[in-house]
Amino acid sequence: MAVIGRALLILGLAASLYGIGASIYGARSGRREWVDSGRRAVYALAGLIAAAFAILEAAFLRNDFSYNVVAQASSTTTPTLFKAAAIWSTQAGSLLLWILLLSVWSSVILFLTRRKLREVAPYATAVLLGFGAFFTSLTVFVHAAHPFTTTSSPPTEGAGLDPLLRHATMMIHPPMLYSGYTMLTIPFAFAVGALISGRTGAEWIQVTRRFALAAWLCLGIGIMLGARWSYTELGWGGYWAWDPVENAALMPWLLATAFIHSIMIQEKRGMLKTWNASLILGTGTMAIVGTFLVRSGILSSIHAFVSNSGLNIAFVALIGVMLFSSVGLVIWRREQLRSEARLDSLLSREAVFLFQNLLLVALALVIFWVTFFPLISQAITGTQVSVGPPAFRPFVVPLALIVVLLSGIGPIIAWRRVSLANLRRSFAFPAAAGLATLLVVLLAVGTGGSAFAIAMFTCGAFVLAAVGQEFWRGARARSAMSHEAPPVALAQLVRRNRRRYGGYIVHAGLAVLLIGVAASTSFQHSHYASLMPGQSARVDGYDVRYVRPTASATPAKISLGAVLRISKGGHHVATLGTRHELYPSQDASLGPIGRFFNGSDETRIGLRSGLERDIWTVVNPSLQPLQGLINQGNRVFTQAMLPAMRRAAALPPGQQQAALAPLWQARDRAIAELVGRYVTHPWPVTFLFIVSPLVMWLWIGALIVIAGALIALWPAPALARLRARSAAYAGRRLAREPA
Secondary structure (H helix, E strand, C coil), X not given: CHHHHHHHHHHHHHHHHHHHHHHHHHHHHCCHHHHHHHHHHHHXXXXXXXXXXXXXXXXXXXXXXXEHHHHHHCCCCCCHHHHHHHHHHCHHHHHHHHHHHHHHHHHHHHXXXXXXXXXXXXXXXXXXXXXXXXXXXXXXXXXXXCCCCECCXXXXXXXXXXXXXXXXXXXXXXXXXXXXXXXXXXHHHHHHHHHHHCCCCCHHHHHHHHHHHHHHHHHHHHHHHHHHHHHHHCCCCCCCCCCHHHHHHHHHHHHHHHHHHHHHHHHHHCCXXXXXXXXXXXXXXXXXXXXXXXXXXXXXXXCCCCCCHHHHHHHHHHHHHHHHHHHHHHHHCCCCCCCCCCCCCCCCHHHHHHHHHHHHHHHHHHHHHHXXXXXXXXXXXXXXXXXXXXXXXXXXHHHHHHHHHHHHHHHHCCCCCCCHHHHHHHHHHHHHHHHHHHHHHHHHHCCCCCHHHHHHHHHHHHHHHHHHHHHHHHHHHHHHHHCCCHHHHHHHHHHHCHHHHHHHHHHHHHHHHHHHHHHHHHCCEEEEEEECCCCEEEECCEEEEEEEEEEEECCCCEXXXXXXXXXXXXXXXXXXXXXEEECCCCCHHHCCCHHHCCCCEEEECEEECCCCEEEEEEEECCCHHHHHHHHHHHHHHHHHHXXXXXXXXXXXXXXXXXXXXXXXXXXXXXXXXXXHHHHHCCCCEEEEEEEEECHHHHHHHHHHHHHHHHHHHCCCCHHHHHHHHHHXXXXXXXXXXXX
């Protein structure tokens, strides 16, 4: 089957190259049959890669360790669901997933546009197939990226999936991020097609807008799943560490946010054509930069794969081609990209959107600069300077605050220009809500509290009030006209204006999310304590008592944990359990006993979540008290294993495992006895206790954002779509008329 898989990849590369030539030839010659043939090459690529992916997935599920990637990332003891997800924990498997998603999303958009944008679509097809050819060629020609490399002498057991990746979110997190990255190539490709063909109007935006929003949503979901994984799995108590790979997903998300807002101005007023084209070309390029950061390992990250020079050179070349081609196309078509209208007033929705766009791009550039600063400093000075979260905060925090504030101003300010009377009417309630929140927070925490948190609470309240006001006014007006009950009027209002009100819900969700971020980072209390059973520690008014240790041992893993009782003011709050789990290493040099204590490890946190605060804890037991016994066990079992292995080697293959079974059983009993000493002869263990207020609202805000984005994505009723198109056309006609 591996041979078939390799053949499918080669055929996929051939289909991509053929499709590029057919699409360009069809576009240049005007022969539709060649254009159609190029589009079908995308469908063929999707089918070929899907078949190759299925072959590799089947190898994981049946524990076929003759495949190198299966032996590296799976084992017979890996649960089935995690075996299915292990394919994208490897360099080669994740690249195959990238190509699969790219080809599937490309097939969808090209099928939907098969009778539209006849001048633009062939060039977009060629660009999408260019990405397909690039990534497929990596899996064919770069050894480290080859998913179907096999060995003639496969091991009887695989290394297993990294314990840190045995988490529910890891089933979804990479596919979501890759879906976001690959879907961003679609508006990128159509922007290139529009520039090459000279069709620089809003048609390509209208066709690809939903894909841009879907890419934004998938990236956002991937980012939040990664944050949740970090919070519950990594054992440090945070959800965002400004890691390079985390930033690699955040930067295109910020640029996509700017693009989604700015295209509304082009659709409504015919403005910002150059900006929109440049923005989506930059966003698409940044998506490839993000993919490169994960693949390359050029910056230190827990999320990155091992560096490979062949992959690094290929990605740098691709990014260079994308960057210089994008700049060249925009310069070439600069005359056709001139705006059809001018900005009428700084007090208008267009001005707010433009200012917000500039801030979002500035935010992305700041994150890019600080993320890559170690490489920049090395290139200039020869020394790589490390940076951490404190390097981001002085720049990110003020920009984020202004962006949040503008997300509340945008929905309530009118297009073109606004009168002072309208300004007062629109801003009175949100401004009052923001000021009232400011006073309440100052009374609660005093002037010595975190300025960032206080400002974010104020801005968040302003945004929520502005969004609530828009919903209330719209529902009241509809109820008055249609005589519907207020809940029905509200539902119909959203149903007929999904893009608008879905966007408002997204703004509200982001405000809630960032309030959670501000509170949990600014008012968090943490405390390290070394405790014996029966001892207690105190953190933020909570008493934490170490009740008893827990331990278990199997051939698959060792678990050392603790049961903790949380109380406040003498009242029981929660009972939490936390564990530190150790997985065996395949390194025989660690000893027959020691390898079970010195492999991969992971933490299982104790967590009590609530609307007001989270109580979070993790145990980190030292193995030093057991080290002498582990060394003794290594010596004893090494001496016992040598003659046992010689005797087993003289037996027929079918009897060898049975002959060694008593030895393995004795080893497992010895390990269980060692682990049992953690309970019978306990020693002091280290705990980290954290109390974080309002963390739950971060996750609630994320769910609100997802709900709003899904509403905005959902197709509007046919009549509403017709009215929207008529309104957009009338808006463009009005924009061309002199004021």
